[in-house]
Structures are given as C-alpha cells and as structure tokens.
Amino acid sequence: MEIRMDFLHWLDHDTSMKILGCLQDPADLVRVSSVSRSWRHFVIANGLCKRLCLRMFPHFLRVDCVIEPSCGNEKASEVGCSKFVEWETLKREHKAYAFLAQGCLLFPFKECILDAISASSTDNYPVESIRNTLRQGDNSEGRPSYWSSKGQHDAAVPETLVYKLVADICVITEIDIQPFQAYFQRGSPIYSAISVRFLMGHPKCPMGDPLGEPLDDTAHDKFIWTYSSPEFPMAQENSLQNFKLPEPVVCIGGILQIELLGRVQRQEMDDLFYICVAHVQVKGRPLSPAFGVEMLGPSGKFVLKALSCDPPSLPDDDSSYHGGHLHGRVDLELIMNAWRGEGDLEYDWDSEDEVDDELAAF
Structure with a gap:
C-alpha cells in the first residue's frame, strides 16, 4: 500500500506556518483548506487568509471586527460557549478576508x-x-x-x-x-x-x-x-x-x-x-455591494460588513484582469464558492463520508 503523509501532522506548528505563509494568492489558501478537515481547521484557526489579506493590503489593519449583517452576528455572539463563538468568528473572517483580498485584485475597474x-x-x-x-x-x-x-x-x-x-x-x-x-x-x-x-x-x-x-x-x-x-x-x-x-x-x-x-x-x-x-x-x-464599512469614531477603526458573496457584474470584454483573464475569473469564482460552501473544491464537511484526517496525498 502506498504510504501517504500529512506534513501538518509531522511538522511543528511554526514550520507549517512558514510553508503555508509562502502562498501569495488567497485562492490557493482556499484550495489548501479544501484538502481535509485537519487542513481546513489549520487554515481557519490560524487566520491564514486574514494574514495574507493584511500583508497584501495593510489598510485593513484598522478593521475592528467582521460582521455579516444578513446572518445576525450580534445575536449569534450572545449564544453558546466561548469556544463556539470564537470558532464562528474565525470562520467568518476566513471567508470574508479571502473574498476581500481577491476582490481588491479582480473586481471590475x-x-x-x-x-x-x-x-x-x-x-x-x-x-x-x-x-x-x-x-x-x-x-x-x-x-x-x-x-x-x-x-x-x-x-x-x-x-x-x-x-x-x-x-x-x-x-x-x-x-x-x-x-x-x-x-x-x-x-x-x-x-x-x-x-x-x-x-x-x-x-x-x-x-x-x-x-x-x-x-x-x-x-x-x-x-x-x-x-x-x-x-x-x-x-x-x-x-x-x-x-x-x-x-x-x-x-x-x-x-x-x-x-x-x-x-x-x-x-x-x-x-x-x-x-x-x-x-x-x-x-x-x-468593493460594493459585496462589502461596506461602519466607522468607529475618530480612532480610524471600522467594522467591515460582509454584505454579499456576489461581486459586481463584469463585462465579457473587461480589461481589468491583467495577465490571464481566465485565471482571474476562476480564482474569483473559487472564492465565491468557498464563501457559499459550494463548488467542487469545497469539501462537504457535514456529509457522512469518512475523510482520513491524518492523510493527504502528494
């Protein structure tokens, strides 16, 4: 039988962070989070999409929190144990920052x-x-x-x-x-x-x-x-x-x-x-209508509102996709599917199919 190894289980945390930190495209991090439950947990728990977005666009360091108004985040935060609330916050930030970073690069010009x-x-x-x-x-x-x-x-x-x-x-x-x-x-x-x-x-x-x-x-x-x-x-x-x-x-x-x-x-x-x-x-x-902001007084901090997972419409002949047009479209579609929990690359984590958390093929 072929031996397969998951390096996230064999390497220490810092080394794994350095390896995944070399990724420069939020779409790649979404792909990584689709490999297995353990990889998805690692990407979300360590805020890798957020880290990449802030590295690409330091202006977002002033984000105080991310909310999805349509999901009633304020009410949800009052219910459940602190670990559950923290995990829901991390998942929300994972989706929002992945979409935000890609939108800054690929939304219509x-x-x-x-x-x-x-x-x-x-x-x-x-x-x-x-x-x-x-x-x-x-x-x-x-x-x-x-x-x-x-x-x-x-x-x-x-x-x-x-x-x-x-x-x-x-x-x-x-x-x-x-x-x-x-x-x-x-x-x-x-x-x-x-x-x-x-x-x-x-x-x-x-x-x-x-x-x-x-x-x-x-x-x-x-x-x-x-x-x-x-x-x-x-x-x-x-x-x-x-x-x-x-x-x-x-x-x-x-x-x-x-x-x-x-x-x-x-x-x-x-x-x-x-x-x-x-x-x-x-x-x-x-970046509207996908995102909005609510300024928090003179501090410069603001609430980032994830309003929609649908980007503004893009004409077929749009020239804002520098380099490979198709590559840009595929990456943005990938991010949107991850936001919705759809698409071939996003594993159905609620299904009853068994996934070998310890293994990832290379």
Whole structure:
C-alpha cells in the first residue's frame, strides 16, 4: 500500500506556518483548506487568509471586527460557549478576508467619483463650480466648463477639491486631472497647478447626505485622512494628465481630496494667480455591494460588513484582469464558492463520508 503523509501532522506548528505563509494568492489558501478537515481547521484557526489579506493590503489593519449583517452576528455572539463563538468568528473572517483580498485584485475597474463635496474656493459660483470637473472635456452646452479658484497675489497659496467616491471601500490606482485652458482669453493661458497630492480618508462623524450643493470650505476639520500620496509635478498642458499611485490604495470611508500646490498663471485683467481644472477622473475597484464599512469614531477603526458573496457584474470584454483573464475569473469564482460552501473544491464537511484526517496525498 502506498504510504501517504500529512506534513501538518509531522511538522511543528511554526514550520507549517512558514510553508503555508509562502502562498501569495488567497485562492490557493482556499484550495489548501479544501484538502481535509485537519487542513481546513489549520487554515481557519490560524487566520491564514486574514494574514495574507493584511500583508497584501495593510489598510485593513484598522478593521475592528467582521460582521455579516444578513446572518445576525450580534445575536449569534450572545449564544453558546466561548469556544463556539470564537470558532464562528474565525470562520467568518476566513471567508470574508479571502473574498476581500481577491476582490481588491479582480473586481471590475471603474470610474470611482460619485459627486463633488467642496472646493477650498470658487471664483464665480455656480458658473465655475467644482461640479463642472465631473464633466468630460472643457466645454458643456456650448460654454466653458471648469472649476476656478479665487485669485491670489501669492503664487504659493494652495487649493483643494474634495470628492465623494462611489463606495465606502474603493481600491484606487490612479487619478487623472485636466487643467483648464482659457481659450476665450488672449493667448489662451492654461491655469494649471505646479504639482498635486492626493489624500484619502473618511468623515470625522456621519455626514448624512453630503451630496447637496458643493461648498467653498477647507476639509481639514471635517475629515480624517488615512493616506497621503507623494507629490506629483503637473504639466502646464491642456490634456488629461495621469497620476498613477505608487501602489493601489484602499480608501476606507470613501473621501478623496486633491491638493493643488502652487500657481503658474496670472490672469491679465487683474494680475492675480488662479488655478482652474476642467476635468477629474478617479480610477479603481469599488468593493460594493459585496462589502461596506461602519466607522468607529475618530480612532480610524471600522467594522467591515460582509454584505454579499456576489461581486459586481463584469463585462465579457473587461480589461481589468491583467495577465490571464481566465485565471482571474476562476480564482474569483473559487472564492465565491468557498464563501457559499459550494463548488467542487469545497469539501462537504457535514456529509457522512469518512475523510482520513491524518492523510493527504502528494
């Protein structure tokens, strides 16, 4: 008879953790947890999917707890012994973090701005409102479409634009900004900034509906910024300029601020410096409706809500699956099946079939 060995039973805990810690794909950990009861228990009990997700996206270190609102977690936690409650929590985190990590990589790549919240100043409101930056191009209904700051004698005075994103959790990869060229002024000057920087975060307190008329306001007293990008130089060109972040950023709270630093162009009629923006785009992967968040005050901690195991729909010709399209689709399907307890790779642990817990074939 062929001799088979389960290395999880032959190696010590730390060595097994080092071996499984080498896996870089949450789908691989789901496959590992499908080998046998003992392997599944090891993966879940040691939070390997959670560890991998936090290693890939450290922004989730601020998760206070994971809940599935549809499953009534609050009531379930009040019933049963402490070991049962702890195991149910570990299983919930196993599913949620596996799906979360894969979603950050494979959910559809989309435009992520929902609406404009405020600008630090506006020269001629509402004609030159920040909301004009949500329209493509620099012309709308036969007239110029752009946001303009107020004029300043000091070219170093910065401006800020604040936007609400389409989801409370988005993985942002790049921002595009088009400075405005005043083609109706002599010489067609371009009112760009010298450089830009991007901040992401969440409101200090619940905002209700923030999507009324955009305000002229500084945002420092209303939001907590959990990420600040490097400073990017901006060209004085009438083009949609791409600013790619050094690495994908998980924006938790759904607020983006664009800092426009320095002014280069005076207006001839008043000799003041202005900054004008024609269009802004934010590109990334919204994680709703699969996930939501509930912020826990100014601490920056938040509750991660696992709302659904179904990702947003993906067009057949979607180009967001870099490299192997089919591989990405299979991995995401695998994670969803594991979430539901379906699929060929997820063993039916409640069945009466005997599984040799001590053995795993290699």
